[in-house]
Amino acid sequence: MTVDTLAHVSCADCPIRHRAVCARCEEDELAALDGIKYYRSYEAGQSIIWSGDVMNFVGSVVSGIATLTQTMEDGRTQMVGLLLPSDFVGRPGRSGAAYNVVATTDLVMCCFRKKPFEDLMARTPHIAQRLLEMTLDELDAAREWMLVLGRKTAREKIASLLTIIARRDASLTPQGVVNTLTFDLPLTREAMADYLGLTLETVSRQMSALKKDGVITLEGKRRIHVPNMARLFEEAGDDSDGGFLS
Amino acid sequence: MTVDTLAHVSCADCPIRHRAVCARCEEDELAALDGIKYYRSYEAGQSIIWSGDVMNFVGSVVSGIATLTQTMEDGRTQMVGLLLPSDFVGRPGRSGAAYNVVATTDLVMCCFRKKPFEDLMARTPHIAQRLLEMTLDELDAAREWMLVLGRKTAREKIASLLTIIARRDASLTPQGVVNTLTFDLPLTREAMADYLGLTLETVSRQMSALKKDGVITLEGKRRIHVPNMARLFEEAGDDSDGGFLS
DNA sequence: AATCCCATTTGATCCAGGTCAATTTCAGTC
DNA sequence: GACTGAAATTGACCTGGATCAAATGGGATT
Structure with a gap:
């Protein structure tokens, strides 16, 4: 497989149908990218990104679970998202994170440094489009959750x-x-x-x-x-x- | 100006600095696209998109205000977003809308039919990247609002x-x-x-x-x-x- | 098996915000 | 300037979920 197919839309033979990108297939396709991607491991409870951190990488969860949370000074916290295998975090081209990302189980992420990833996106427009799809899905989910939080x-x-x-x-x-x-x-x-x-x-x-x-x-x-x-x-x-x- | 510059990131000489895309500049740049884009007008109170509608267009608000709302059968409603001039709605390549979009003032939108817009995105990767940026901004805003709804x-x-x-x-x-x-x-x-x-x-x-x-x-x-x-x-x-x- | 440490359950009470209802304000309109 | 109707304010009361506190359970360690 080639880099161009990283952003394929569906993944018929993979059991993880509900995710936007199948982690397993992604793994295969990214094999062509050794040297650009690298792996990070976190222990349960470890902070991955702290609110305000510079986000100099983009990562996809390979295994484990992480949570996105917003916090107020007095300690009130609101979970705003759940990261499961194949989900992405990080924001190519943005420096300050808006929330905390914490591993709730032991976790492994497949990461790209910001610059190589941006180059990759520029070379293969499919990737940017795939990311757009995923992000729109997350936006829909977030808005659905707003109804839960506000009115249920x-x-x-x-x-x-x-x-x-x-x-x-x-x-x-x-x-x-x-x-x-x-x-x-x-x-x-x-x-x-x-x-x-x-x-x-x-x-x-x-x-x-x-x-x-x-x-x-x-x-x-x-x-x-x-x-x-x-x-x-x-x-x-x-x-x-x-x-x-x- | 050329189509390629539609997705410029900043717009230094425009007063509308807070928006992801400056409506005025966008207008100029899209002038090259007459024949692909077209305009729609709505009266205050008129529904633009009803939850479940097929979304066969992508549109940017030119003037006026619209609200995005989620509704339960018993009438409980939650507003999940506000559309102001230069904001985008619609989802290239997706058929069912997740929420209602209603004009709260008289409103004009600049629209693209789905197919031409997808072609445009494929030709000019900057546009897809710009849309990704905007969508990520909206996602951040939605997540910030989740803290407001859940904990304040x-x-x-x-x-x-x-x-x-x-x-x-x-x-x-x-x-x-x-x-x-x-x-x-x-x-x-x-x-x-x-x-x-x-x-x-x-x-x-x-x-x-x-x-x-x-x-x-x-x-x-x-x-x-x-x-x-x-x-x-x-x-x-x-x-x-x-x-x-x- | 005994101990410890959390996570969870359950109880008792309180209060922020919802509900229901009655006015008041104000932008139009004649 | 009086009339009208929708939007907004204010009051009285109630309730769902928060708060404070105590008891229970269950998994790891020794």
């Missing part, structure tokens, strides 16, 4: 978060159309609270309430079973399942 | 909104560094509420409170005077003024 009740917020994780998880291990699903919740109650603009106590209470009402069942603390996805979407107040069901 | 108090939310409008207004009519400012608020209380995830009553109460505390004064309903911008930034809970002061 605590219970709806929890249900919304669960549908997002479930959807993502289901597309990672596709098994046709299912109305029942079991998945891991890779977040602490506190992280969920930071994502949803709630306190961890409220998150815990609402999780208990959803359990009591039979919307979910818990196996251990982190493993969630949803007997009826349609019910969960309903609880989330979504007007559609985003094509998940049927 | 009603008073801080109002102050944050005023800060944004004031900043935008100040850059439209630059007058050096000022610590005092008067500007129009182009939104009803209800629109402010939809933006901030509050009710219009709470907006009204907090406006009154800010007035009583001397943070702002009102001339009529819509004209706002801020005697001390530093104080307003403080009320917004922002850790910085974003380079507005000093």
Whole structure:
């Protein structure tokens, strides 16, 4: 494969269909670029980018999870994004980061220094277009989340978060159309609270309430079973399942 | 000027410095494109794009204001963005819109049909890069707003909104560094509420409170005077003024 | 198996902002 | 200058989620 195909739009034979770029294929295609790309490893809890840092690289997550958070001086924090394998961070041509990026698990990123990456983009317009697509997807997701933060009740917020994780998880291990699903919740109650603009106590209470009402069942603390996805979407107040069901 | 320079990054002699692309210069540069671009006019209150619509065009606002809103079936709405002159809407290569776009004033847009625009992007990579820059700016703004929606108090939310409008207004009519400012608020209380995830009553109460505390004064309903911008930034809970002061 | 350390759950109380309802203000319009 | 209707203000009350505090659970270490 050549550099020109880095930015292919779909990746039919890859199980990671929901991501904008399939990390595995990307790996293959970027093999042509040895010497330009390099790898960085982070431990769980380690800060990757601190708000205001100069961003002299662009990176794609290979494995692990990182969170994007905004913080106020008094400690209030809001998670504004989740970075999963194949997601990009960094901004070619911009010097100050607007938020913190922290690894929540051990994490490996595939990086490019700013200048080589810019050259690469100039040479292969497909890459810039692919990045534009991905960024527009993220913008849509951010705007959808604004509705969650601004207008939904605590219970709806929890249900919304669960549908997002479930959807993502289901597309990672596709098994046709299912109305029942079991998945891991890779977040602490506190992280969920930071994502949803709630306190961890409220998150815990609402999780208990959803359990009591039979919307979910818990196996251990982190493993969630949803007997009826349609019910969960309903609880989330979504007007559609985003094509998940049927 | 040539098409190649459409995507110039800065526009030193243009008063509209805060926008990603200067509408005026863009107009000039796009003059070379007559026959590809065309104009659309909308009346105040008219819907430009309805959630789910096929987006077969890309458009830049020439004059007027439009809002992007998300809606739930029960009527709860959240404004997720504001379109001002020079802002882009539409998504080359994507068919379903994620939200509603409604003109709040009479509005004129400069549009491109999807296909010619894609061709244009392919021919002139600068345009794709410029759009990427703009989209990343919007993503940053959306993420900043998520902190406002998720973690700020009603008073801080109002102050944050005023800060944004004031900043935008100040850059439209630059007058050096000022610590005092008067500007129009182009939104009803209800629109402010939809933006901030509050009710219009709470907006009204907090406006009154800010007035009583001397943070702002009102001339009529819509004209706002801020005697001390530093104080307003403080009320917004922002850790910085974003380079507005000093 | 006992200990320690967190994450989580649960309870009790409080309060910011929502809800419902009644005025007031003001830009048009005749 | 009086009339009208939409926008805005203000008041009274209620409630969802925050806050403060205590108890429980479960995984790692020894």
